[in-house]
Amino acid sequence: MAGFLIKRFLQAVFVVFVVTLTVSYAIRFTGDPALMLAQGAGSVTEEDLVRIREGLGLNQPFLAQYFDFIKGLFTLDFGRSFLGGTPVSQLIASALPATMLLAFASLIVSIAISIPLGIRAAVARGKWADQTIRILSLIGLSFPNFWLAIMLVLLFSIVLKWLPPSGMDGFASFIMPALTMGIILTATNVRLVRTAMLETLQSQYIMVARAKGLSESKVLYKHALRNCAIPLITYFGLQFGGLLGGIVVVELVFNWPGMGTLAFDAVASRDYPVLQAVITVLSLMIVFVNLLVDIAYGLVDPRIRTE
Amino acid sequence: MTVDTPAPLLAVEKLSVAFNGNPVVEDLSFTVTPGRTLAIVGESGSGKSVTSLSIMRLADMMGGQFPTGRILFFGKDGEIDLTAAPQKTMRAIRGKEIAMIFQEPMTSLNPVFTIGDQVAEVLMLHEKMTKAEALAETRRLLDMVRLPDSAELIGRYPHQLSGGMRQRVMIAMALACRPKLLIADEPTTALDVTIQAQILTIIRDLQKELGMAVIFITHDMGVVAEMADDVVVMWKGRKVEEGPVGEIFTAPKHPYTQTLLSAVPKLGSMAGEEFPKRLPLTVMVDGEPKRVGDVHIQRTARYETAPILSVRDLVTRFDVRKNLFGKATHRVHAIENVSFDIFPGETLALVGESGSGKSTIGRTIQQLQAATSGEILFGGLPVSAMSYAERQRLKQEIQYIFQDPFASLDPRKTVGFSIAEPIRTHGLILGEKDIEKRVHELLERVGLTAAHAKRYPHEFSGGQRQRVCIARALASRPKLIIADEALSALDVSIQAQIINLFMELQEQEGLAYLFISHDMAVVERMSHRVAVLYLGQVMEFGSRAQVFETPSHPYTRRLLSAVPVAEPRKGRERAMLEGEIPSPIRRVGNEPAVLPRKEIAPGHFVAMDA
Numbered sequence: 009m010a011g012f013l014i015k016r017f018l019q020a021v022f023v024v025f026v027v028t029l030t031v032s033y034a035i036r037f038t039g040d041p042a043l044m045l046a047q048g049a050g051s052v053t054e055e056d057l058v059r060i061r062e063g064l065g066l067n068q069p070f071l072a073q074y075f076d077f078i079k080g081l082f083t084l085d086f087g088r089s090f091l092g093g094t095p096v097s098q099l100i101a102s103a104l105p106a107t108m109l110l111a112f113a114s115l116i117v118s119i120a121i122s123i124p125l126g127i128r129a130a131v132a133r134g135k136w137a138d139q140t141i142r143i144l145s146l147i148g149l150s151f152p153n154f155w156l157a158i159m160l161v162l163l164f165s166i167v168l169k170w171l172p173p174s175g176m177d178g179f180a181s182f183i184m185p186a187l188t189m190g191i192i193l194t195a196t197n198v199r200l201v202r203t204a205m206l207e208t209l210q211s212q213y214i215m216v217a218r219a220k221g222l223s224e225s226k227v228l229y230k231h232a233l234r235n236c237a238i239p240l241i242t243y244f245g246l247q248f249g250g251l252l253g254g255i256v257v258v259e260l261v262f263n264w265p266g267m268g269t270l271a272f273d274a275v276a277s278r279d280y281p282v283l284q285a286v287i288t289v290l291s292l293m294i295v296f297v298n299l300l301v302d303i304a305y306g307l308v309d310p311r312i313r314t315e
Numbered sequence: 316m317t318v319d320t321p322a323p324l325l326a327v328e329k330l331s332v333a334f335n336g337n338p339v340v341e342d343l344s345f346t347v348t349p350g351r352t353l354a355i356v357g358e359s360g361s362g363k364s365v366t367s368l369s370i371m372r373l374a375d376m377m378g379g380q381f382p383t384g385r386i387l388f389f390g391k392d393g394e395i396d397l398t399a400a401p402q403k404t405m406r407a408i409r410g411k412e413i414a415m416i417f418q419e420p421m422t423s424l425n426p427v428f429t430i431g432d433q434v435a436e437v438l439m440l441h442e443k444m445t446k447a448e449a450l451a452e453t454r455r456l457l458d459m460v461r462l463p464d465s466a467e468l469i470g471r472y473p474h475q476l477s478g479g480m481r482q483r484v485m486i487a488m489a490l491a492c493r494p495k496l497l498i499a500d501e502p503t504t505a506l507d508v509t510i511q512a513q514i515l516t517i518i519r520d521l522q523k524e525l526g527m528a529v530i531f532i533t534h535d536m537g538v539v540a541e542m543a544d545d546v547v548v549m550w551k552g553r554k555v556e557e558g559p560v561g562e563i564f565t566a567p568k569h570p571y572t573q574t575l576l577s578a579v580p581k582l583g584s585m586a587g588e589e590f591p592k593r594l595p596l597t598v599m600v601d602g603e604p605k606r607v608g609d610v611h612i613q614r615t616a617r618y619e620t621a622p623i624l625s626v627r628d629l630v631t632r633f634d635v636r637k638n639l640f641g642k643a644t645h646r647v648h649a650i651e652n653v654s655f656d657i658f659p660g661e662t663l664a665l666v667g668e669s670g671s672g673k674s675t676i677g678r679t680i681q682q683l684q685a686a687t688s689g690e691i692l693f694g695g696l697p698v699s700a701m702s703y704a705e706r707q708r709l710k711q712e713i714q715y716i717f718q719d720p721f722a723s724l725d726p727r728k729t730v731g732f733s734i735a736e737p738i739r740t741h742g743l744i745l746g747e748k749d750i751e752k753r754v755h756e757l758l759e760r761v762g763l764t765a766a767h768a769k770r771y772p773h774e775f776s777g778g779q780r781q782r783v784c785i786a787r788a789l790a791s792r793p794k795l796i797i798a799d800e801a802l803s804a805l806d807v808s809i810q811a812q813i814i815n816l817f818m819e820l821q822e823q824e825g826l827a828y829l830f831i832s833h834d835m836a837v838v839e840r841m842s843h844r845v846a847v848l849y850l851g852q853v854m855e856f857g858s859r860a861q862v863f864e865t866p867s868h869p870y871t872r873r874l875l876s877a878v879p880v881a882e883p884r885k886g887r888e889r890a891m892l893e894g895e896i897p898s899p900i901r902r903v904g905n906e907p908a909v910l911p912r913k914e915i916a917p918g919h920f921v922a923m924d925a
Contacts, residue, residue, distance in 0.1 A: 211422060219417075220488070
């Protein structure tokens with residue numbers, strides 16, 4: 009186990025290094041932050057720009073700037089935003105919980121809905137319940153997330169006036185962003201649960217469980233579900249990266265003050281420190297979730313545990 | 316009805332079972348009495364398993380319906396018709412009054428729960444025990460099926476147990492609530508013979524102890540002879556014959572029973588014969604028995620010529636477990652110092668149980684597995700020193716036939732295409748017309764017709780598919796065919812036909828066979844010489860007569876005595892064989908001793924225990 013964790017830690021370090029290096033390097037091709045900052049000031053001379061760049065440390069060679077950033081990581085000091093000079097760690101500290109709330113809430117809601125529905129579809133394979141669930145899931149899959157978000161706003165905020173259209177202000181404002189993410193996740197997860205379940209239900213040990221006289225709910229939720237866990241956990245883990253990607257879009261539509269909005273603003277204003285920090289945190293989270301997935305394998309499947 | 320006829324426990328009356336309106340079992344009637352064993356015998360598709368699942372009403376979950384008939388069960392609540400019972404009633408009967416053991420011990424236990432949890436679950440459900448009580452009872456049950464160290468075992472997971480041990484856990488689980496009826500559906504088919512003998516003894520002993528009735532479903536006439544009091548023979552969903560076991564074997568009335576019995580290779584039936592022998596067969600043609608073929612002595616081996624294949628001191632090991640730094644800690648010692656020659660026209664059999672290394676030898680010869688040391692010579696040339704062209708020729712002249720004919724044919728290609736493939740690959744025949752002619756000729760050689768070339772594998776039965784595989788093997792004009800359990804998945808009547816086909820082709824083409832099998836009776840019928848393998852080493856090697864008639868190594872004797880013989884009352888009082896088959900996995904550095912061999916008669920070698 010110790011060997012496994014060490015291996016995983018080294019992998020995480022490598023991933024963060026490659027991702028941040030690529031992103032930091034690439035963003036420097038998109039434009040000059042000094043020019044962006046100076047735009048509001050009317051006439052700008054070349055000296056003004058040089059001064060701004062010096063102030064931001066942009067006159068240093070790229071590798072030196074990157075090295076400074078890495079050095080900061082060790083003390084959790086992400087530097088200051090180019091805009092306004094707020095410490096980046098403060099920006100992250102306020103945006104991260106908002107994103108996490110959205111990500112985990114939609115993931116959990118989706119799992120809670122898709123497991124019973126997927127099992128129901130698998131058990132009733134080919135019957136009307138299965139067909140209905142599959143058609144609904146196909147419809148869910150066909151929505152682009154931004155379109156779905158806009159439609160929800162149209163319906164609940166503009167026509168019905170039940171929910172606020174944007175911002176983060178209490179539970180009501182949370183419903184639509186979570187619903188958007190949840191619907192799309194659930195649509196895929198239902199199909200996944202159904203497929204995993206269909207395969208498991210063919211197993212001999214399911215027949216044995218029934219031959220013991222166990223009730224169908226025990227057979228399905230105790231004996232079968234645990235065995236579906238490996239493919240499901242794998243997929244939920246993989247999904248997490250895509251989930252974060254989807255959240256950026258949904259956050260923008262709902263003006264949700266999370267990491268997505270932060271990243272978008274940072275790209276728009278060439279705010280290097282903020283962008284680097286956001287990317288670092290997000291890639292760490294993906295690595296961390298995948299580590300959890302690997303640990304979860306061992307918890308649900310004794311065959312992996314004893315390896 | 317006479318006075319001393321005991322009241323039945325279960326009476327199946329005119330039962331039919333249908334799936335999607337297609338009848339699978341029709342008009343089936345039989346009774347089961349307490350304390351007795353009823354064997355239901357039949358080949359694949361006979362409806363025997365569907366019958367057992369119908370009694371349990373598990374057939375419902377697969378879409379089974381019961382258009383006619385009743386299944387009367389005389390349980391603790393009096394007479395009840397199981398076909399009409401709601402599932403709620405059935406759940407109280409299943410596992411409590413009627414229990415079942417299934418064919419595949421490897422997949423019958425849920426991999427994610429401990430042994431203790433799985434057995435205790437039944438007790439908590441039906442006997443309303445607490446978890447602690449149930450676990451204590453579980454330990455008693457595990458002792459009852461003679462599993463060692465039950466205290467530790469209840470915390471283990473299925474994958475940590477061998478197939479034989481898992482099947483004992485299944486038996487413990489089935490018997491947990493002392494059921495009145497035990498249904499055993501091919502419980503030993505997937506097990507090695509020595510383990511099979513242990514399991515059969517346990518079932519028989521516990522039946523006596525608990526006084527329960529047993530329905531034993533099997534295709535193996537040897538097992539029937541060993542276990543049954545009464546027999547029901549099923550064919551194509553119907554009962555064709557029933558009676559006490561002695562009568563079925565000595566005076567079978569229905570033609571199908573007769574063909575079935577004539578097809579079963581009986582261990583010891585070749586005593587006194589110098590060569591393998593083709594025997595005439597009774598086959599069912601349109602419901603009528605027909606005798607085909609005649610006695611033919613297989614004097615085909617040409618020992619005076621140079622061997623076609625020689626294996627010298629072959630060792631094959633592979634790493635299975637590695638430490639953190641990727642260094643091997645455990646190795647499978649699959650083959651340890653094996654040597655033999657195969658001559659043209661000869662059948663050399665490799666027999667042994669799981670882990671004996673018999674399949675690895677075949678794979679190593681085919682270059683599918685790298686040898687650790689030793690030499691393989693083909694046509695006098697060492698394989699390791701062969702040029703590319705010579706290797707290609709080796710691939711052409713040695714062909715392989717596997718156990719599962721379905722898995723070895725491409726489902727998306729016609730069988731004609733599959734058979735033509737080796738001809739094209741090796742450029743044996745040029746010109747599409749001639750290739751097609753050859754494919755048709757090959758299909759006819761293996762007992763199919765030219766018209767079959769256009770069909771796909773799923774349109775064939777298991778036996779026909781194996782014929783297609785043989786045709787494909789013949790297509791490249793091989794000199795040696797490695798048949799790895801090629802007959803094991805086939806029904807006995809089909810198996811008997813394929814055995815004859817193998818021998819016929821050997822005579823016509825001068826083929827040599829390396830025949831890898833666990834079935835001693837089939838090996839006795841087919842082979843010229845036999846090597847008995849145990850943990851990767853040859854324990855005994857000699858002519859068929861030497862090995863089968865004067866078995867000289869204790870392991871050979873043990874293997875032979877474990878085979879159930881298809882004659883009732885013979886060998887029932889056999890001594891119990893204890894113990895598991897040891898694993899060929901060893902720690903690095905812990906090398907097995909290579910046993911020296913002694914020639915006790917010309918050509919008869921026996922390993923001497925160090």
